[in-house]
Amino acid sequence: MKMQAIGITWRKLATNIRSSSSVTRLKKAVKVSFSDKYLFYTNVTISVTLSSVGDLLEQCYEISVGEQEKYDFKRTMHMGFSGVAVGVLCHHWYKVLDKFIIGKTYDMVAKKLLLDQLIFSPIMIITFFGSVALFEENPLQNFKEEVRSKFLTLYRAEWMVWPPAQIINFYFLPTRYRVLYDNTISLGYDIYTSQVKHSKGLKSSSKDKIIGTK
Template sequence: MQAIGVTWRKIATNIRNSSTVTRLKNIGTVAFSNKYLLYTNVTISISLSAVGDLLEQTYEVYTKDMDKYDFKRTMHMGFSGAAVGVLCHHWYKVLDRFIIGKTTDMVIKKLLLDQLIFSPIMIVTFFGSLALLEENPVDNFKDEVKDKFVTLYQAEWMVWPPAQIINFYFLPTRFRVLYDNTISLGYDVYTSQVKHGKNFRNNNTTDKKLS
Protein backbone atom coordinates (compact mmCIF):
# COMPACT_ATOMS: atom_id res chain seq x y z
CA MET A 1 0.00 0.00 0.00
CA GLN A 2 2.87 2.38 0.79
CA ALA A 3 4.44 1.67 -2.61
CA ILE A 4 1.17 2.60 -4.33
CA GLY A 5 1.04 5.90 -2.43
CA VAL A 6 4.64 6.76 -3.34
CA THR A 7 3.99 5.90 -6.98
CA TRP A 8 0.95 8.16 -7.27
CA ARG A 9 2.81 11.02 -5.59
CA LYS A 10 5.55 10.69 -8.21
CA ILE A 11 2.98 10.74 -11.00
CA ALA A 12 1.34 13.86 -9.51
CA THR A 13 4.71 15.62 -9.29
CA ASN A 14 5.51 14.85 -12.93
CA ILE A 15 2.27 16.34 -14.28
CA ARG A 16 1.62 19.20 -11.82
CA ASN A 17 2.86 22.01 -14.05
CA SER A 18 0.81 21.05 -17.14
CA SER A 19 -2.53 22.43 -18.37
CA THR A 20 -5.73 20.64 -17.34
CA VAL A 21 -6.22 18.78 -20.64
CA THR A 22 -2.55 17.94 -20.84
CA ARG A 23 -2.63 16.75 -17.24
CA LEU A 24 -5.45 14.33 -17.97
CA LYS A 25 -3.63 12.96 -21.00
CA ASN A 26 -0.41 12.68 -19.03
CA ILE A 27 -2.18 10.88 -16.17
CA GLY A 28 -3.54 8.29 -18.59
CA THR A 29 -0.25 7.90 -20.41
CA VAL A 30 1.82 7.56 -17.26
CA ALA A 31 -0.68 5.45 -15.29
CA PHE A 32 -1.02 2.87 -18.07
CA SER A 33 2.66 2.80 -18.99
CA ASN A 34 4.62 -0.38 -18.36
CA LYS A 35 6.45 1.29 -15.49
CA TYR A 36 3.33 2.09 -13.45
CA LEU A 37 0.75 -0.35 -14.83
CA LEU A 38 0.89 -2.73 -11.85
CA TYR A 39 0.20 0.10 -9.40
CA THR A 40 -2.62 1.40 -11.59
CA ASN A 41 -4.25 -2.02 -11.81
CA VAL A 42 -4.00 -2.61 -8.07
CA THR A 43 -5.42 0.86 -7.34
CA ILE A 44 -8.36 0.24 -9.68
CA SER A 45 -9.05 -3.17 -8.12
CA ILE A 46 -8.93 -1.84 -4.55
CA SER A 47 -11.20 1.08 -5.38
CA LEU A 48 -13.91 -0.83 -7.24
CA SER A 49 -13.92 -3.76 -4.80
CA ALA A 50 -14.56 -1.26 -2.01
CA VAL A 51 -17.24 0.54 -4.04
CA GLY A 52 -18.96 -2.78 -4.79
CA ASP A 53 -19.11 -3.57 -1.08
CA LEU A 54 -20.46 -0.11 -0.26
CA LEU A 55 -23.22 -0.57 -2.83
CA GLU A 56 -24.13 -3.92 -1.28
CA GLN A 57 -24.08 -2.40 2.21
CA THR A 58 -26.31 0.44 1.02
CA TYR A 59 -28.86 -2.16 -0.06
CA GLU A 60 -28.52 -4.05 3.23
CA VAL A 61 -29.01 -0.86 5.25
CA TYR A 62 -32.03 0.02 3.12
CA THR A 63 -33.60 -3.43 3.68
CA LYS A 64 -32.75 -3.30 7.41
CA ASP A 65 -30.39 -6.26 7.18
CA MET A 66 -27.74 -3.94 8.64
CA ASP A 67 -28.16 -1.14 11.16
CA LYS A 68 -25.29 0.95 9.78
CA TYR A 69 -22.35 0.82 7.41
CA ASP A 70 -19.43 -1.42 8.33
CA PHE A 71 -16.39 0.39 6.94
CA LYS A 72 -14.01 -2.21 8.35
CA ARG A 73 -15.71 -4.75 6.10
CA THR A 74 -15.25 -2.38 3.15
CA MET A 75 -11.53 -2.09 3.94
CA HIS A 76 -11.29 -5.87 3.99
CA MET A 77 -12.99 -6.11 0.61
CA GLY A 78 -10.57 -3.50 -0.72
CA PHE A 79 -7.69 -5.61 0.55
CA SER A 80 -9.04 -8.61 -1.33
CA GLY A 81 -9.21 -6.37 -4.41
CA ALA A 82 -5.48 -5.67 -4.07
CA ALA A 83 -4.69 -9.38 -4.16
CA VAL A 84 -6.97 -9.92 -7.13
CA GLY A 85 -5.48 -6.91 -8.94
CA VAL A 86 -1.95 -8.27 -8.67
CA LEU A 87 -3.02 -11.66 -10.00
CA CYS A 88 -5.01 -10.20 -12.90
CA HIS A 89 -2.14 -7.94 -13.90
CA HIS A 90 0.30 -10.82 -14.24
CA TRP A 91 -2.23 -13.30 -15.63
CA TYR A 92 -3.10 -11.17 -18.66
CA LYS A 93 0.55 -10.52 -19.40
CA VAL A 94 1.23 -14.28 -19.35
CA LEU A 95 -1.77 -15.04 -21.58
CA ASP A 96 -0.81 -12.41 -24.16
CA ARG A 97 2.79 -13.52 -24.13
CA PHE A 98 2.12 -17.19 -24.87
CA ILE A 99 -1.10 -16.94 -26.90
CA ILE A 100 -0.39 -14.32 -29.52
CA GLY A 101 -3.01 -12.97 -31.88
CA LYS A 102 -6.70 -12.07 -31.92
CA THR A 103 -8.11 -14.77 -34.14
CA THR A 104 -11.20 -16.64 -33.03
CA ASP A 105 -9.11 -19.67 -32.03
CA MET A 106 -6.76 -17.56 -29.92
CA VAL A 107 -9.63 -15.80 -28.15
CA ILE A 108 -11.35 -19.12 -27.38
CA LYS A 109 -8.11 -20.57 -25.98
CA LYS A 110 -7.65 -17.55 -23.71
CA LEU A 111 -11.28 -17.70 -22.64
CA LEU A 112 -11.10 -21.39 -21.71
CA LEU A 113 -7.84 -20.96 -19.80
CA ASP A 114 -9.30 -17.94 -18.02
CA GLN A 115 -12.43 -19.79 -16.93
CA LEU A 116 -10.98 -23.22 -16.19
CA ILE A 117 -7.72 -22.19 -14.52
CA PHE A 118 -7.75 -18.56 -13.46
CA SER A 119 -11.33 -18.19 -12.22
CA PRO A 120 -10.94 -20.90 -9.54
CA ILE A 121 -7.62 -19.33 -8.48
CA MET A 122 -9.30 -15.93 -8.20
CA ILE A 123 -12.13 -17.25 -6.05
CA VAL A 124 -9.75 -19.07 -3.71
CA THR A 125 -7.61 -15.91 -3.49
CA PHE A 126 -10.70 -13.85 -2.67
CA PHE A 127 -11.66 -16.06 0.26
CA GLY A 128 -8.05 -16.54 1.35
CA SER A 129 -7.19 -12.84 1.45
CA LEU A 130 -10.31 -12.09 3.52
CA ALA A 131 -9.67 -15.02 5.85
CA LEU A 132 -6.29 -13.50 6.75
CA LEU A 133 -8.15 -10.60 8.35
CA GLU A 134 -10.58 -12.75 10.33
CA GLU A 135 -10.39 -14.87 13.46
CA ASN A 136 -9.48 -18.53 12.89
CA PRO A 137 -8.31 -17.83 9.32
CA VAL A 138 -7.63 -21.45 8.36
CA ASP A 139 -11.01 -22.75 9.54
CA ASN A 140 -12.84 -19.77 8.04
CA PHE A 141 -11.07 -20.23 4.72
CA LYS A 142 -11.97 -23.91 4.55
CA ASP A 143 -15.61 -23.24 5.43
CA GLU A 144 -15.94 -20.40 2.92
CA VAL A 145 -14.47 -22.40 0.07
CA LYS A 146 -16.57 -25.44 0.94
CA ASP A 147 -19.85 -23.53 1.27
CA LYS A 148 -19.53 -20.74 -1.30
CA PHE A 149 -16.98 -21.68 -3.97
CA VAL A 150 -19.51 -23.36 -6.27
CA THR A 151 -21.93 -20.43 -5.97
CA LEU A 152 -19.32 -17.91 -7.10
CA TYR A 153 -17.90 -20.21 -9.80
CA GLN A 154 -21.34 -20.66 -11.33
CA ALA A 155 -21.74 -16.88 -11.34
CA GLU A 156 -18.36 -16.56 -13.04
CA TRP A 157 -19.62 -18.65 -15.97
CA MET A 158 -22.67 -16.43 -16.30
CA VAL A 159 -20.78 -13.13 -16.31
CA TRP A 160 -17.30 -13.53 -17.74
CA PRO A 161 -17.35 -15.55 -21.00
CA PRO A 162 -19.19 -12.87 -23.03
CA ALA A 163 -17.29 -10.07 -21.28
CA GLN A 164 -13.91 -11.68 -21.87
CA ILE A 165 -14.57 -12.23 -25.56
CA ILE A 166 -14.64 -8.43 -25.90
CA ASN A 167 -11.63 -8.10 -23.59
CA PHE A 168 -9.43 -10.57 -25.46
CA TYR A 169 -10.50 -9.60 -28.96
CA PHE A 170 -10.51 -5.79 -28.84
CA LEU A 171 -8.40 -4.49 -25.95
CA PRO A 172 -4.62 -4.20 -25.53
CA THR A 173 -3.09 -5.85 -22.47
CA ARG A 174 -2.66 -2.62 -20.49
CA PHE A 175 -6.41 -1.94 -20.43
CA ARG A 176 -7.61 -5.45 -19.54
CA VAL A 177 -7.72 -5.00 -15.75
CA LEU A 178 -9.46 -1.63 -16.08
CA TYR A 179 -12.09 -3.23 -18.31
CA ASP A 180 -12.45 -6.21 -15.96
CA ASN A 181 -13.02 -4.01 -12.95
CA THR A 182 -15.53 -1.84 -14.78
CA ILE A 183 -17.55 -4.90 -15.78
CA SER A 184 -17.12 -6.55 -12.39
CA LEU A 185 -18.51 -3.67 -10.33
CA GLY A 186 -21.88 -5.42 -10.33
CA TYR A 187 -20.17 -8.76 -9.77
CA ASP A 188 -18.29 -7.29 -6.79
CA VAL A 189 -21.66 -6.40 -5.27
CA TYR A 190 -22.64 -10.04 -5.65
CA THR A 191 -19.39 -11.39 -4.18
CA SER A 192 -19.88 -9.14 -1.16
CA GLN A 193 -23.42 -10.49 -0.82
CA VAL A 194 -22.19 -14.09 -0.99
CA LYS A 195 -19.42 -13.39 1.49
CA HIS A 196 -21.49 -11.43 4.04
CA GLY A 197 -25.14 -12.13 3.23
CA LYS A 198 -27.34 -13.46 6.02
CA ASN A 199 -28.94 -16.07 3.81
CA PHE A 200 -25.60 -17.68 3.12
CA ARG A 201 -24.56 -17.52 6.78
CA ASN A 202 -27.87 -18.95 7.94
CA ASN A 203 -27.72 -21.77 5.41
CA ASN A 204 -24.18 -22.62 6.41
CA THR A 205 -25.10 -22.64 10.10
CA THR A 206 -28.09 -24.87 9.46
CA ASP A 207 -26.01 -27.31 7.45
CA LYS A 208 -23.48 -27.57 10.28
CA LYS A 209 -26.20 -28.19 12.86
CA LEU A 210 -27.69 -30.96 10.75
CA SER A 211 -24.34 -32.65 10.13
Protein backbone atom coordinates in the same frame (compact mmCIF):
# COMPACT_ATOMS: atom_id res chain seq x y z
CA MET B 1 -20.82 47.30 -26.70
CA LYS B 2 -17.67 46.44 -28.62
CA MET B 3 -15.61 46.44 -25.42
CA GLN B 4 -18.15 44.19 -23.76
CA ALA B 5 -18.08 41.80 -26.72
CA ILE B 6 -14.28 41.76 -26.65
CA GLY B 7 -14.34 41.02 -22.92
CA ILE B 8 -16.73 38.12 -23.44
CA THR B 9 -14.56 36.77 -26.25
CA TRP B 10 -11.42 36.91 -24.10
CA ARG B 11 -13.19 35.16 -21.22
CA LYS B 12 -14.34 32.38 -23.57
CA LEU B 13 -10.83 32.08 -24.96
CA ALA B 14 -9.34 31.87 -21.46
CA THR B 15 -11.91 29.22 -20.49
CA ASN B 16 -11.10 27.21 -23.60
CA ILE B 17 -7.37 27.44 -22.88
CA ARG B 18 -7.87 26.24 -19.30
CA SER B 19 -10.14 23.43 -20.49
CA SER B 20 -7.63 22.42 -23.15
CA SER B 21 -4.85 22.49 -20.57
CA SER B 22 -6.88 20.31 -18.19
CA VAL B 23 -7.61 17.79 -20.93
CA THR B 24 -3.93 17.71 -21.88
CA ARG B 25 -2.89 17.09 -18.26
CA LEU B 26 -5.53 14.37 -17.93
CA LYS B 27 -4.33 12.63 -21.09
CA LYS B 28 -0.75 12.83 -19.87
CA ALA B 29 -1.71 11.41 -16.46
CA VAL B 30 -3.59 8.53 -18.10
CA LYS B 31 -0.66 7.82 -20.43
CA VAL B 32 1.79 7.74 -17.52
CA SER B 33 -0.51 5.64 -15.34
CA PHE B 34 -0.87 2.97 -18.02
CA SER B 35 2.78 3.00 -19.03
CA ASP B 36 4.85 -0.13 -18.40
CA LYS B 37 6.58 1.60 -15.48
CA TYR B 38 3.43 2.30 -13.47
CA LEU B 39 0.90 -0.20 -14.88
CA PHE B 40 1.21 -2.63 -11.95
CA TYR B 41 0.43 0.09 -9.38
CA THR B 42 -2.40 1.43 -11.52
CA ASN B 43 -4.01 -2.00 -11.83
CA VAL B 44 -3.77 -2.69 -8.09
CA THR B 45 -5.19 0.74 -7.25
CA ILE B 46 -8.12 0.20 -9.62
CA SER B 47 -8.86 -3.21 -8.10
CA VAL B 48 -8.72 -1.93 -4.51
CA THR B 49 -10.94 1.04 -5.31
CA LEU B 50 -13.66 -0.86 -7.14
CA SER B 51 -13.69 -3.75 -4.66
CA SER B 52 -14.27 -1.19 -1.90
CA VAL B 53 -16.93 0.66 -3.89
CA GLY B 54 -18.71 -2.61 -4.65
CA ASP B 55 -18.88 -3.46 -0.96
CA LEU B 56 -20.12 0.03 -0.03
CA LEU B 57 -22.90 -0.24 -2.61
CA GLU B 58 -23.87 -3.65 -1.25
CA GLN B 59 -23.90 -2.27 2.30
CA CYS B 60 -26.04 0.64 1.11
CA TYR B 61 -28.57 -1.90 -0.14
CA GLU B 62 -28.41 -3.93 3.08
CA ILE B 63 -29.03 -0.80 5.13
CA SER B 64 -31.96 0.20 2.91
CA VAL B 65 -33.69 -3.16 3.44
CA GLY B 66 -32.88 -3.27 7.15
CA GLU B 67 -30.32 -6.07 7.10
CA GLN B 68 -27.79 -3.88 8.92
CA GLU B 69 -27.98 -0.60 10.78
CA LYS B 70 -24.94 1.32 9.58
CA TYR B 71 -21.89 1.11 7.34
CA ASP B 72 -19.18 -1.29 8.45
CA PHE B 73 -15.98 0.30 7.17
CA LYS B 74 -13.83 -2.53 8.55
CA ARG B 75 -15.67 -4.87 6.25
CA THR B 76 -15.00 -2.51 3.34
CA MET B 77 -11.31 -2.40 4.23
CA HIS B 78 -11.22 -6.20 4.20
CA MET B 79 -12.86 -6.26 0.76
CA GLY B 80 -10.40 -3.62 -0.40
CA PHE B 81 -7.54 -5.82 0.76
CA SER B 82 -8.95 -8.66 -1.33
CA GLY B 83 -8.77 -6.19 -4.23
CA VAL B 84 -5.00 -6.02 -3.75
CA ALA B 85 -4.71 -9.76 -4.31
CA VAL B 86 -7.09 -9.61 -7.26
CA GLY B 87 -5.20 -6.72 -8.85
CA VAL B 88 -1.83 -8.44 -8.51
CA LEU B 89 -3.08 -11.71 -9.97
CA CYS B 90 -4.98 -10.12 -12.85
CA HIS B 91 -2.02 -7.93 -13.79
CA HIS B 92 0.30 -10.91 -14.19
CA TRP B 93 -2.31 -13.30 -15.57
CA TYR B 94 -3.11 -11.18 -18.62
CA LYS B 95 0.57 -10.69 -19.36
CA VAL B 96 1.14 -14.45 -19.20
CA LEU B 97 -1.82 -15.17 -21.49
CA ASP B 98 -0.66 -12.69 -24.11
CA LYS B 99 2.89 -13.99 -23.93
CA PHE B 100 2.00 -17.63 -24.62
CA ILE B 101 -1.15 -17.20 -26.71
CA ILE B 102 -0.29 -14.63 -29.34
CA GLY B 103 -2.85 -13.17 -31.71
CA LYS B 104 -6.50 -12.17 -31.79
CA THR B 105 -8.00 -14.84 -34.02
CA TYR B 106 -11.18 -16.56 -32.89
CA ASP B 107 -9.17 -19.64 -31.91
CA MET B 108 -6.74 -17.62 -29.79
CA VAL B 109 -9.56 -15.77 -28.04
CA ALA B 110 -11.38 -19.05 -27.37
CA LYS B 111 -8.24 -20.57 -25.84
CA LYS B 112 -7.73 -17.56 -23.58
CA LEU B 113 -11.36 -17.64 -22.55
CA LEU B 114 -11.26 -21.33 -21.62
CA LEU B 115 -8.03 -20.95 -19.66
CA ASP B 116 -9.45 -17.91 -17.92
CA GLN B 117 -12.61 -19.72 -16.85
CA LEU B 118 -11.19 -23.14 -16.09
CA ILE B 119 -7.94 -22.15 -14.39
CA PHE B 120 -7.92 -18.50 -13.36
CA SER B 121 -11.50 -18.09 -12.14
CA PRO B 122 -11.19 -20.84 -9.48
CA ILE B 123 -7.84 -19.39 -8.38
CA MET B 124 -9.40 -15.93 -8.07
CA ILE B 125 -12.34 -17.16 -6.00
CA ILE B 126 -10.11 -19.12 -3.62
CA THR B 127 -7.76 -16.12 -3.35
CA PHE B 128 -10.70 -13.88 -2.54
CA PHE B 129 -11.90 -16.08 0.31
CA GLY B 130 -8.36 -16.58 1.56
CA SER B 131 -7.45 -12.89 1.60
CA VAL B 132 -10.59 -11.88 3.49
CA ALA B 133 -10.27 -14.84 5.89
CA LEU B 134 -7.02 -13.34 7.19
CA PHE B 135 -9.12 -10.81 9.11
CA GLU B 136 -11.59 -13.31 10.51
CA GLU B 137 -11.75 -15.42 13.63
CA ASN B 138 -10.33 -18.90 13.04
CA PRO B 139 -9.00 -17.96 9.57
CA LEU B 140 -8.19 -21.45 8.30
CA GLN B 141 -11.38 -23.06 9.53
CA ASN B 142 -13.53 -20.22 8.24
CA PHE B 143 -11.73 -20.26 4.89
CA LYS B 144 -12.49 -23.95 4.45
CA GLU B 145 -16.14 -23.45 5.39
CA GLU B 146 -16.52 -20.51 3.01
CA VAL B 147 -14.97 -22.36 0.09
CA ARG B 148 -17.09 -25.43 0.75
CA SER B 149 -20.37 -23.53 1.04
CA LYS B 150 -19.92 -20.59 -1.35
CA PHE B 151 -17.37 -21.52 -4.02
CA LEU B 152 -19.88 -23.04 -6.43
CA THR B 153 -22.23 -20.09 -6.03
CA LEU B 154 -19.57 -17.66 -7.17
CA TYR B 155 -18.17 -19.98 -9.83
CA ARG B 156 -21.59 -20.38 -11.46
CA ALA B 157 -21.92 -16.60 -11.48
CA GLU B 158 -18.48 -16.35 -13.11
CA TRP B 159 -19.71 -18.43 -16.06
CA MET B 160 -22.71 -16.16 -16.50
CA VAL B 161 -20.81 -12.87 -16.34
CA TRP B 162 -17.32 -13.31 -17.74
CA PRO B 163 -17.37 -15.31 -21.00
CA PRO B 164 -19.13 -12.58 -23.04
CA ALA B 165 -17.20 -9.82 -21.26
CA GLN B 166 -13.85 -11.51 -21.79
CA ILE B 167 -14.48 -12.01 -25.51
CA ILE B 168 -14.45 -8.22 -25.82
CA ASN B 169 -11.49 -7.98 -23.46
CA PHE B 170 -9.32 -10.49 -25.32
CA TYR B 171 -10.32 -9.54 -28.85
CA PHE B 172 -10.36 -5.75 -28.80
CA LEU B 173 -8.25 -4.42 -25.92
CA PRO B 174 -4.47 -4.18 -25.53
CA THR B 175 -3.02 -5.86 -22.45
CA ARG B 176 -2.43 -2.61 -20.55
CA TYR B 177 -6.15 -1.77 -20.41
CA ARG B 178 -7.49 -5.21 -19.56
CA VAL B 179 -7.46 -4.91 -15.76
CA LEU B 180 -9.23 -1.53 -16.03
CA TYR B 181 -11.91 -3.06 -18.25
CA ASP B 182 -12.05 -6.14 -16.05
CA ASN B 183 -12.69 -4.09 -12.92
CA THR B 184 -15.20 -1.80 -14.61
CA ILE B 185 -17.28 -4.80 -15.65
CA SER B 186 -16.77 -6.46 -12.29
CA LEU B 187 -18.19 -3.59 -10.24
CA GLY B 188 -21.61 -5.24 -10.42
CA TYR B 189 -20.02 -8.62 -9.81
CA ASP B 190 -18.14 -7.21 -6.80
CA ILE B 191 -21.47 -6.17 -5.31
CA TYR B 192 -22.71 -9.73 -5.74
CA THR B 193 -19.43 -11.13 -4.39
CA SER B 194 -19.78 -9.01 -1.26
CA GLN B 195 -23.37 -10.19 -0.88
CA VAL B 196 -22.38 -13.85 -1.14
CA LYS B 197 -19.39 -13.43 1.15
CA HIS B 198 -21.36 -11.73 3.92
CA SER B 199 -24.59 -13.67 3.53
CA LYS B 200 -25.31 -15.56 6.74
CA GLY B 201 -27.75 -17.78 4.91
CA LEU B 202 -24.93 -19.32 2.89
CA LYS B 203 -22.70 -20.00 5.86
CA SER B 204 -22.53 -23.61 6.85
CA SER B 205 -21.78 -22.65 10.44
CA SER B 206 -23.22 -19.67 12.28
CA LYS B 207 -20.29 -19.54 14.64
CA ASP B 208 -17.94 -18.27 11.90
CA LYS B 209 -18.39 -14.51 12.07
CA ILE B 210 -16.39 -11.77 10.45
CA ILE B 211 -14.61 -9.43 12.84
CA GLY B 212 -16.37 -6.08 12.88
CA THR B 213 -19.58 -7.22 11.12
CA LYS B 214 -22.95 -8.14 12.47
